[in-house]
Amino acid sequence: xxxxxxxxxxxxxxxxxxxxxxxxxxxxxxxxxxxxxxxxxxxxxxxxxxxxxxxxxxxxxxxxxxxxxxxxxxxxxxxxxxxxxxxxxxxxxxxxxxxxxxxxxxxxxxxxxxxxxxxxxxxxxxxxxxxxxxxxxxxxxxxxxxxxxxxxxxxxxxxxxxxxxxxxxxxxxxxxxxxxxxxxxxxxxxxxxxxxxxxxxxxxxxxxxxxxxxxxxxxxxxxxxxxxxxxxxxxxxxxxxxxxxxxxxxxxxxxxxxxxxxxxxxxxxxxxxxxxxxxxxxxxxxxxxxxxxxxxxxxxxxxxxxxxxxxxxxxxxxxxxxxxxxxxxxxxxxxxxxxxxxxxxxxxxxxxxxxxxxxxxxxxxxxxxxxxxxxxxxxxxxxxxxxxxxx
Numbered sequence: 001x002x003x004x005x006x007x008x009x010x011x012x013x014x015x016x017x018x019x020x021x022x023x024x025x026x027x028x029x030x031x032x033x034x035x036x037x038x039x040x041x042x043x044x045x046x047x048x049x050x051x052x053x054x055x056x057x058x059x060x061x062x063x064x065x066x067x068x069x070x071x072x073x074x075x076x077x078x079x080x081x082x083x084x085x086x087x088x089x090x091x092x093x094x095x096x097x098x099x100x101x102x103x104x105x106x107x108x109x110x111x112x113x114x115x116x117x118x119x120x121x122x123x124x125x126x127x128x129x130x131x132x133x134x135x136x137x138x139x140x141x142x143x144x145x146x147x148x149x150x151x152x153x154x155x156x157x158x159x160x161x162x163x164x165x166x167x168x169x170x171x172x173x174x175x176x177x178x179x180x181x182x183x184x185x186x187x188x189x190x191x192x193x194x195x196x197x198x199x200x201x202x203x204x205x206x207x208x209x210x211x212x213x214x215x216x217x218x219x220x221x222x223x224x225x226x227x228x229x230x231x232x233x234x235x236x237x238x239x240x241x242x243x244x245x246x247x248x249x250x251x252x253x254x255x256x257x258x259x260x261x262x263x264x265x266x267x268x269x270x271x272x273x274x275x276x277x278x279x280x281x282x283x284x285x286x287x288x289x290x291x292x293x294x295x296x297x298x299x300x301x302x303x304x305x306x307x308x309x310x311x312x313x314x315x316x317x318x319x320x321x322x323x324x325x326x327x328x329x330x331x332x333x334x335x336x337x338x339x340x341x342x343x344x345x346x347x348x349x350x351x352x353x354x355x356x357x358x359x360x361x362x363x364x365x366x367x368x369x370x371x372x373x374x375x376x377x378x379x380x381x382x383x384x385x386x387x388x389x390x391x
Contacts, residue, residue, distance in 0.1 A: 001035040001369060003028075004094035004110065006043040009101050011055035013237055013263055015205050016290060017117060020153065021100040022057050023181050027362035029061055035369075037061075038092040042068045042076040044103020046135040067092055080105055096369050102135060104142035111372045114147040116140065118287025118309075119160045120209055127208040127284065129240045144168050146379050149372040151176050151365065153288040154309035172378060174368045177312075178290055179358035180297035182270055189267035191233075194259070194275070200232045200333075201276035201300070203269065203291045204283070207239030211284045211305075211323050213248060218329035219280075220252055226334060230277055237263035273298035278336045278345075281305070282323040289313045293356055296349035301342045303332040317352035319345060 005025050009018035029037055039059065041052040049055060053069035067090075071079065079087070085108045088094065098113040099105070105112075121128050121136040128136075143150060144165040150173045152158035158175050162168060200219070204210045212234070219232050232254075249258050264272070273279065279295035281304045286292075289310045295302050296317060304310050306320035314320070319341075321332040336342050 001096060001373065002038060002092060002094045003035055003369060004038045004040060004091050004097035006098060006100045006103075007039050007041055007056045008043040008047055008049065008052060010057040011049045011052060015237065015239075016287075017101055017115075019181065019290060020115065020117075020178060023179065023358045024100075024361060024365060025057060025059065027179075027358040028365065029059055029064060031359065031362055032366060033063065035063065035366075037064045038094050039064060039066045040068050040091065041066065042071045043080070043099060044101055044105055044139070045077055045081045046103050046139065047101045048073050048076065065092060095373060098365075098369075102139035104139045104146060106142075106146060111148040111375075111377065112146060113149045113151060113368065113372060114143040116143070116150050116152045116157055116161055116287075118153075118157050118285065119164060120285040120287070122164060123160070124209065124285055127241070132240060148172065148375065148378045149174065149368060151368060153178060154286075154312050156309040156312060157287045169378075172372075172375070174364065174371075176361050176364045176368070177356050178288055178293065179356045179361055180294045180353060181266070181358070182273075182294060182298055186270050187267040188271040188274065189265070190271050190275075191261070191268065194231075194233065194272075196275040197277055199230050199259070199276055200278055200280050201272055201295075202232060202234050202236075202280050203272070203295070204236045204281065205239040206234075206236055206242040206245060208241050209283060209285050210236075211282050212242065212245065214323070214326055215280060215282055215329060216249065216252065216254060216258070218282075218326050219257070219333065220254055221326070221330045222333040223257060225330075226337065228333075228337070231257050231259050232280070233259045233261060233272065233276070235261045235264045235269065235272060269294075270298065273300050276300055278303060278342060280333070282321050282329050282332070283308075283310070284323050286310055292318065293353055297353035299346050299350055301336060301345035302349060303329075303336065313356075315352050317345065317348035 010022040041056040094110045097110045100115045121133040152175050155175050273295045278301040286309050292304050292313050302318040305323040322328040
């Protein structure tokens with residue numbers, strides 16, 4: 001097979017989509033010597049990395065070819081936004097193209113496999129910007145019309161997709177769970193002024209869906225009641241609609257209790273997960289919940305939400321709270337004052353995390369590629385042209 005693979009979001013400061021594509025392609029290539037991989041550093045018309053030709057995942061293997069690295073932003077937009085069919089010759093004439101950044105270009109020959117992360121932009125439009133919602137909706141809607149196969153990162157995401165797009169054939173969907181990218185020999189970079197086992201940790205892009213403000217209010221009530229001196233450490237890059245988060249922290253009187261680290265590298269994150277008192281992640285909505293899995297993998301006690309995909313990840317190895325109930329989150333903090341409970345969770349976390357791996361994901365995706373080639377294209381070239389009023 002000639003497999004075209006979107007690596008456009010695997011560059012610097014990558015978040016969920018980028019971690020998925022980065023880990024998956026590395027494991028696909030490591031276990032597959034028979035197929036050819038065509039790696040596209042520029043993909044679709046909604047995401048652009050100015051340094052894509054150098055910053056994205058670089059794989060120097062005999063069966064890997066990097067393409068489109070030379071594209072300027074203008075050239076990329078012209079190529080992917082064409083009203084005619086995508087020039088698949090410039091993509092190396094792939095048998096399959098796998099998109100990982102929400103975009104859904106139109107392919108007339110190659111089978112198109114689409115990674116579905118989540119539908120939060122539909123279920124909770126208040127938690128994202130209009131621009132982001134427009135990009136996400138158009139990508140998922142076009143995928144529902146044209147994708148030959150949907151790979152959902154949780155059963156929850158697959159079911160929500162099928163509820164919203166009930167005419168999409170379920171036999172053209174798969175669920176592939178993520179894995180932890182941290183290996184046993186992964187480096188650790190300590191934070192000098194943080195004492196091991198003496199801080200709470202929250203990790204995630206700063207956006208309203210992560211429920212940071214309610215978590216901060218709950219933490220404030222908790223330390224007021226229990227006089228716990230352990231700070232709450234926030235790690236994660238700036239997302240959207242949280243530009244005034246610092247003012248919020250000041251206004252509720254938490255300045256001296258909060259440590260904001262911003263985006264951290266994997267070595268630092270490895271140390272944080274291993275050395276936190278507990279990992280706190282009462283997100284409103286997730287497509288999977290990679291931080292929960294990685295925290296469990298590294299032995300952290302975890303507080304997380306009893307909603308969306310998170311119970312698929314945590315099973316009975318974590319402490320669940322209702323993310324919409326501030327008092328319940330306060331109770332979660334309080335319960336983990338009990339070190340016996342914390343040690344039970346720390347013991348159970350890696351065992352549950354072992355059910356997930358990128359090697360397993362790569363095998364499932366390879367099988368999905370084989371399966372989709374045995375299926376006819378979902379939408380014919382004639383139908384694609386008709387849908388988009390092409391001549």
